[in-house]
Amino acid sequence: MYDLFALSGTLGIWQDNYCRSDFPRCERYIRSQRGESVAKALLPNGKVLALAPRPAR
């Protein structure tokens, strides 16, 4: 997740609300605790980052 968000200051907003406070409700944390794979684009609120991909070169 850090790789994906390392470029933006809005990362801090998500970290303040999930990582540094109510992390038990973070969907990424929940899935990792279950041993499930965690998609890079999965946000802590359970939604997937809506990306507009460009075609692979």
Add this chain to the structure above:
Amino acid sequence: MTYLPFWAGALALCGAALAHQALVGRALGVSGRFTAIVEAARRRAAGEAQVSDAAMIEALRAMTEAEFGIEAGEPVVAPRRETPTPATHALFMVGVLLGAFVVALATGTFTPSATLVDPGFAAFAGTGAGAIATLFSGGVLVGIGTRMAGGCTSGHGLIGVATLKPGSLVATAAFFGAGIVASFALEVLR
């Protein structure tokens, strides 16, 4: 052969870590680069679409606004440097090898050999196929361990410990401890 003093190596590592942070905007790490290269190759082989950093930032900004009601554009900070590409990672690896090679040449410690000359290792695993299998198996275990720990001696030991990251302190203590135990165990087995 003349080896450089240990503190010269320490200063070089420190300089490399600081320079990497200043120039690349990220903490220095090695094992993650292998992962990035392999992941990029896997995505390319699978024909998966690639997403630009700008697209990711914009998507994150939009979802942050939707989740927290924060106006897009504040308090978003200007993005740091672009995510390193697989080519950048590969270039770093080549640089590591080249740097070691140059120093070895300069200090007269470059002694290429096709045989395993360390007596301690040979006493444990021999010098033939068994030694090769032992080395390969050890390498595989190192690779598995670094991915499980999310880093290696550079990411955890050099950067993580210096910045007092709890996960890095635990990982570094674990692999140093395991190395010490393994060393004593090998002494007994020899």
